[in-house]
Amino acid sequence: MNPTLEALLHFLATWWVELLWGVVIVAVVPLVAGYVVLVERKLMADMQARLGPMRVGPHGLLQPIADAVELLIKEDIIPDNADQLIFWLAPVISMVAALTSMGAIAFGPTLQVARDINIGILFVAGVSSLGLLGIVLGGWASNSHYSIIGAMRSTAQLVSYETAAGLAMVSALLLSGTLSIRAIVDAQRQSGVWFVFLAPMAFFIYLVASIAETNRAPFDLPEAESELVAGYMTEYSGFRWSLYFLGEYANMIVVASVATTLFLGGWLRPFPNVTWLSWLEYAPAVLMALAGGYSIYRAGKQPVAVQTGFMWAVALACFAVAVLFAVPRFVAPLNFVLPGLNGAFWFLLKVSAYLYVFMWLRFTLPRYRFDQLMHLGWYILIPLAIVNVVAVGVAMLLENAGWNRWVGLMVTTAFTLGTALYLVHLQDKRNARASSAKTDVLPGNSYAG
Amino acid sequence: MADEPKPSQPPESSKPDGAAAAPAAPPAVKNPGTPATLGVPKAAPAAPKTPPPVQIPLDNELTRRYRERFGATILDTLEDRKQAYLVVDAGQLTEVARYSRDQEKFDLLEDYTAVDWPKREKRFDLVAVLYSFPHNIRLRLKIPIADRQRISSLVEIWPAANWLEREIYDMFGIEFAGHPDLRRILLPDGWQGHPLRKDYDILKQDTDWVRENLGIESGQ
Amino acid sequence: MLDSVLFYFFGGVAVLSAVLMVTRRNAMHSAVFLITTLMATAGIFLQLRAEFLFIAQIILYVGGIMVLFIFVIMLVRLDVALHHVRFRMQKMVAVLVALALGFEVLAILYAARRLPGQGLFISEITPPDKLPPNSEELAKSLFSAYLLPFEIASVLLLVAMVGAVVMAKSKKGAEEQ
């Protein structure tokens, strides 16, 4: 046999699972990102007393597909004065970085593209930050003032907040003692509790920094539409624009996954070592069944026959998933998929919750100004993250010295919290000084007739 | 300049049945005793023949002070529908304006505009509406000027005049000496003609400009 | 087999984009090709199972330094600056420097042959999966055998950082006065 062919076959035989997963990620993530957008729009609509997309498909469920088609067939405009090569390259870098970094994420104990590389978490963080190159290059190549300002803001913002996020990650890494994703989750299983309880400040810092890293509100300055039109994406349209968009949402999923892995116990169910909670193993199936039941309940209340039918379809789908979750538990030969299924369920649930927080903040908060953003990053988050790393280290030393682990962690967390309050206080004082001696006025106290 | 004007009172000579409140009834606040307001005959009865009799001479303390101070510069002091105005000679406009702001406390230049009377010798009336926060009264200065006569700008006295004078320049072609940035404001820079002049027909436009910049024959 | 395919792929990309980087007129294009070179090098590290070096290369060079580099290019209009910097003897100097470099490389290769042991060419290769996880190894050697140099480097960086802060401060103060 041809040696090349043989080698190829050998390669395929050894790596087919990973290759398949790779293909699945490339194929599924755009769809998932599309539906994350839909969910976001629906949630936003709900919080804003309106309906959101309703036209395409029942309750707008096919909207992402319509959007994708629209973006694909849209005219592709490259401005005359743009730098053709880089303009073309930039969105691709952004998206490839986001998708590649997904490769190392473990969705369950057995669900991972890259066979557990022992620098997993660094890989995710490092590669996903490459997306910034796409933003900077795209902003520069567009040759537009809005784009370049957006790109500069983006760079400054990412460089600042990456530091804070990295230091927050270090806290969790100290606790786990490894960089490998599976080992980190395993460490949380062994310690019996998620790291978010052991290092709450680190989790909080990571939450804030990850919002800033993904350019989401209230830190969405690089693309603040009311100031910079669309920031670095201003000159992009159609397919290229959708690549950026995809990269952004994929990045959101990535940071959520990192947070889930580091702080929220990855694919572990809540309190993985408490045996009387082991009924939670049934939770996925039960929850899906409940969702199905609710759909049936709602089906009767739909005004139009089509909608009733659709609700029934949803109900059936939910039941099908429920059965899928339940069967392996009762059928012994299928038991081996159980950890994967349950793991994926919990993992995705946590990721969704994390993303929900992202969205919730976006609908609620106004946007920071650039100097305020930098102040928050450099004057508060980074010092706090450094203090937190030291504090977690001290806690571990104390534990080694025979202290109760919780007492040590509480003391150090309290210390970090105190530092945080002091930093905020300093910042307030700085603001007060900046605004010279001006007094507040509240409505109601100075309105005479 | 009064930063904290005293709480302004509604003019106390409240009209019997609250008719459209004549805001600028100067004597009401300044000098209740003067019979100027009370003596005003109801606005001229119908039949508005071309020389209008609605404007009647006004003589109260305010106008007297102006006359004393400026003499012949104040060409006339009149009242029209209970609103006072002074006709001021263009030559000493700056002085009158500064006096109005500093001594008479007309701190707000509420409006500044022009009216075109093509048949008159002095073709334009510039009209400045002044308001005094401390006294809660209005006063109009009317400055007749001829076509192509340059007139001194009020920007130094009331910065608010900046855009208002640019608009007058834009619409009437009146030039202001000493204006920091006298350009067209509403119309494009290269436009020919001044639309609010009476001889500028309502359908007229700068066809050359339109053809050159918009590539169409007419914008109508 | 797979290893050599990957090696030649990454090596080819690295050399090609290095050449392109030198020949491009546009500073931004050069930067992009430099990034490609660095990433291809990172790929070679990965192929050598040096995953920590790989990710360090990505994070430090591609992620950090290159972003700052591009940032600077955007800010200071390097196109114009280059134009001013170019001088008459440039080509000559470049050729000389290149020749010197080439001579050095040759000399090293020649000297290496004389070294005791295997020299540059290692005949027995440890199979990749037998290698210990190298981030741990790296950490161990950094914090034990090479602790002093490591700390010296850290202090040096700290000094640089403080220096930067001081310089930025004084400039700001001067501007305010």
Add this chain to the structure above:
Amino acid sequence: MREEGTNQNATLLGADELVLNMGPQHPSTHGVLRVKLKLDGERVRGTECVIGYLHRGVEKIAEHRTYQQFAPYVDRMDYVAAVSNGLGYCEAVEKLLNAEAPPRARVIRTILTELQRIASHLVWLGTHALDIGALTPLFYCFREREEILKIFERYCGARLTTHAFRIGGLQYEAYDGFEKDVERFCKDFERRIQEYMDLLTGNSIWIGRTRNVGVLSAADCIALGASGPILRASGVKWDLRKAQPYAAYDQYQFEIPVGTNGDTYDRYLVRMEEMRQSRLICLQAIERIPDGPIMGKVGKVLKPPAGEVYHSIEAPKGILGYYLVSDGTTQPYRVRVRPPSFVNLQAFDKMVRGHLVADVVAIIGTLDIVLGEVDR
């Protein structure tokens, strides 16, 4: 940047000054305002407003229409507060005619104008918050504004450019259930305002973005002619509705909210409180709408005696003045509108210098300009 080769003004970094052209198509210039910003990094070193993109020659049109024919045109100036424009014009012409609207008409005018003030402020609040990045208040504001527009629609059939009033009084009698509609809206509205305040007033990002941004002292306001909430936010307790009452404002109790700093945050508080006060005025007014005719005696053909009149009202955005000159014919000889937005926009340059690009947006929002009125 590459294109800015000609501009060699040195700045902090030794780089060129960047000229950023905001508008006329830009999400947050509220229409077709174009602002040229001279930037050093992101700091604004100078501005120039380019306006006139929406210029329709309203004042010229007026000279070729009769007094009644021109009335609908004024609605097209400040199109988010059309009723207020109409009130100012009608009262000005009435003054020119020495006529007046009957008491019932004046009260209904007051109610509608105050509702319009609330609606205008709601548009301001929603877009201002959106500019600063808060997405949600916009929809809440438009939800409430919708209620007001529904009242307008039931009253006169139009929602935006209402032409609600006629010279001499009103065309339409208040419809059945008018009081009830207004009352229901006002009762509900207190809770709604609280909702907006909950979202924004205490929010530290909001405070950070608005406090000390675009500060305008009282002296600056008066010198630059800025009026309305901008003037009040800098501490001048002055409101034409109190100072020189028109319509039926002398009959109602309300307060003039004032700020102290004259910054964007104070303007926000002042406008919020103004909405509350407008609501109170409406509630007082619907309690007793006098009976009687709704149209005064002005005749079918309006021929005001020759002469001139200036009349101004407190529109939601500031002093809205009309200067009318009659030559005794049925068409005005000259109509001059003193638009609050136009004059307020003059203060923009002073407010924005030294701030960041993001503040430019906040300041355009807080000025509450409507380009239809700026350009006329």
